[in-house]
Amino acid sequence: MLNDKLLPAWTESDRLAALRSYRVLDTPAEPAFDGLVQLAARACRAPIALISLIDERRQWFKAEVGLGVRETPLDRSICLSAMLRPGVTIVPDLTQDPCFARNPLVTGEPYLRFYAGAVLRTPDGIPLGALCVLDRVPRDLSEDQTFTLETLAQQVMSHLELRRAIAERDEALEVSHRIEQRQALLVRELHHRVKNTLATVQALVGATGRSTGSFDEFYRSFSNRITSLAKTHNLLTEDYWQIAPLREIALNELKPFAESRQPRFILLGPSVELAADLAVPVGMALHELTTNAVRYGALSVPAGYVEVRWNMNDAEGGRKLHLEWREFGGPSVNEPQHQGFGSTLLQRVLPMQCNAEVEVQYAREGLRFRMDAPLVEQRLVPAY
Amino acid sequence: MSEDDQMTKQANGRPLVLLLEDEALIALNLQGDLQDAGYEVAGPFVTCTTALEWLGTGTPNTAILDATLKDGPCREVALELSRREVPFLIYSGYHEDRELLAEFHHVTWIEKPVPSAVLVQVCQQLLIGCD
Structure with a gap:
């Protein structure tokens, strides 16, 4: 039982983590803590008083009177020993104590003789340092002074707790502010x-x-176009960055042909994600190409198939998407008599909307379509 | 306004509408509807820069301006049209655009989406108003 009590319930890394959680090390002096050391010095009639926090390699003083430094190396720390003892540690004459007699602050300037320190302990019982008073002559502390020193140490801890609560609240506010900003951006984007x-x-x-x-005919074409548009928007909305993988956009259109025994389409290209500005028109273009292939082209006969290839090129002013659609094994192709919506979309909308260069070839063996468009790399929402 | 501009306006007797809209599908559809209603269309332009370039060569009778284009708000185009006393309308899907272009409060604003027929009708009114 006795041994259990002597063994601390914490490790040094727990202790350092607890100390860091107060976010107090290396902060400027604060009147609340200065007042407490002044009060300790006056109540104990001592020339020196410190709030000493034991860091990894140093003791750092949140407040001090009479010493004139903000930190010392740990080998000079008397508080390090005091912190490991319960209650108030009183050393009437440091020169007589084998633990401290060789301490440079005892053997040299400022020739310390007397020490009394009350542990600064977290609510979980982890010691962070001590509130201490020091004198240059050997002496003792009265019962009232001891009580005052211990009570002031509790006050120091209360202030540290308060500081931490405020720091944590500020951090939480900062996080929620960032989330709010992102939400506002998304709402605005959604509205647009x-x-x-x-x-x-x-x-x-x-x-x-x-x-x-x-x-x-109007109803069928129109509904299908809306469905295709909705699928692209699904991909965009599902993604945190509001971008859609090109492969998935193509699959939205071609998936019905994935069940066939013979492969009806091939998708060949690296993983590339498109922002809404490019994803929506590209999705519409792939919809029109698929619809056309089903009605007149390679997907209108069992042996026909479609090859979609893409890659990225580094061009002047940013990356470019190169996309090719080629049909094989379909009925022989003739140039259409009039320009329908599909060809308007490919030949006029894509160049206007995406700054794309496009080429449609009504090659006899199968339709060919090619586009080169600059990638929109701008990110809509911030990371957090 | 120069003599040359007068010539551009009167070409084949159809009123000339400048169309500035960066959503290609919307622009092309509106172009079709304006042509069907008997207008000649300058554009559609997707950027203010290209519209301003065109304005260096001619003056329309009226104009339809999307508030925000790929290269920013339509301010410069709207200012140039005001300077030449060409009546125009601004149409936009975003409330913020009104604050962004606060100096054009007196201009006709139409909120997107809007049927082409309404835009065509407003163009007609603008043309009558300036006679």
């Missing part, structure tokens, strides 16, 4: 995106109306 999407849908109604002959 909703408005933009509605305007896009409205334009899609017009464009689909121009290029379809019957209501049934």
